Amino acid sequence: MYHRTNLPKAMRAADSHTIEVRAASGKYVVVCRRRLLRRAAQELKELGEFSSIHILTSKKIWGAIGKTFLGSFARKQRPQVHLLDDAESAKSLQTVEAVARKLVRAGADRKALLVAVGGGVVGDVTGFVAASYLRGVALVQVPTTLVAQVDSAIGGKTGVNLPEGKNLVGAFYPPKLVLVDPEALATLPEREFRGGLAEVIKYGIIADAKLFSFLEVNMENILRRDAAPLEHIIRRSLEIKARVVSKDERESGLREILNFGHTFGHALESATRYRRYQHGEAVAWGMMCAALLGHEVLHTRAESVSRIVSLIRKIGPLPSWPGVAARRLLDAMRTDKKSRGGKLRFVLTPRLGHAQSCDIAPEKTVLCVLRFAPRLLLGSADILEKCHD
Secondary structure, three states: OOOOOOOOHHHHOOOOOEEEEEEOOEEEEEEEOOOHHHHHHHHHHOOOOOOOEEEEEOHHHHHHHHHHHHOOOOHHHOOEEEEOOOOHHHOOHHHHHHHHHHHHHOOOOOOOEEEEEEOHHHHHHHHHHHHHHHHOOEEEEEEOOHHHHHHHOOOOEEEEEEOOEEEEEEEEOOOOEEEEOHHHHHHOOHHHHHHHHHHHHHHHHHHOHHHHHHHHHHHHHHHOOOHHHHHHHHHHHHHHHHHHHHHOOOOOOHHHHHHOOHHHHHHHHHHOOOOOOOHHHHHHHHHHHHHHHHHHHOOOOHHHHHHHHHHHHHOOOOOOOOOOOHHHHHHHHOOOOOOEOOEOOEEEOOOOOOOEEEOOOOHHHHHHHHHHHHHHHHOHHHHHHHOOO
C-alpha cells in the first residue's frame, strides 16, 4: 500500500483528468487518464476536421501499442502511419528532412494533422516537422515513455541535435492536444522507466518538496509501477510543468528552472555521442552534479544534497561516468543553449522545492565537481568532503 501523504485534492478528484496549458497561440489541454489510447479517435475528433491524419512513431512503439491505438478508428478513417528511428543519434536535421519528404509523398497538406506517438525523440522531431512543414500544420502529442509524459511532450519545445550540441535547432510550437495514458508505460523497458523517474525527481527538487518526500517514501511501489502512486506522480509533474510553461512559454525566465541537471546531462550526452546514456540517465547524473555545485555556490545544505543523491540512487544503476576529461565536458557545456556569451549558466537548488538560475559558479568549482562526479554514486558525504580538499 502506498502512502497518500500530501496528495493534493485536485489529484484525488475523480474528474481531474485535464490540465490546461496557456500558449501564445491559445490554450490547449493535457488529458491524463488510463485507457486513453483506446479512445484516441474520439479525442482527436473533438479538435475538428482534418484533410488527413499522419501518425509518426517508431517500429518498437507501434508494435507495442499500434493495434490498440488504431482500434479506436473506423476502418475507412484510419490515419497513415510513418515509422522513424527514435534513437537519440537520429534526432537530426537529416531525420526531419526524411520525415517531411514522407509527408509530401503521402499528400499531406496544410490541413493535415500530425500525431507524435512515442518518446521524446519522436515528439521533438515530429514537433519540429509540424512547425516547419508547409510553415506549420496541426500537432498532437501522444507520449508513451515516462520522460515524454511528464516533461518533453508538454510546453511546445521542439528540436533536433547538431554535432556541436543538443537541441540547438528547433522551434517553440505548442500542440493542439496532449494525450497521456499511464497504461502505455506497461510495456516500457525497465531501464527507460527508471530513467524517466529522474525527470519526476527533478520536479520535486525544483518546485515541490512534498512531491520529493512522496517519492522518497513510495519509490519501491512506483518502481513496481503500482497504478495509484504512478498516476499521482505523473499528474503532479504535469501540473508543475503546465504551471511553469504557462508563465514562461519561451524560456525567458522562470521556465529555465526546468533545466535543473540538464547542463551537466547534455554535456555527458554530447561528449559520448548520445550512445552511452538515455536522456533520463544523463539527467540523473546531471542533477547529482548540480546538487553538489549548489552546495559549493549557494550553500545548499549537505543534508539536502545527500537526500537528492540518495533518491536518485534508488531509481537503479546508472551507466558509469565516462572516461572523458573534465575540461572537455566543460567545453561541451559552453554550447548549451542557456549559455550567455560563452558564460556558463546553471540551474541550482538553494533548498528542496526551489530552484534558480546562476551564472556565478567559478570555473574551478565546476571542474572540481566534474572530476569528483564518479564518486557520487558511492555516497554524497565523501564527495562533499573531497571538493573542499
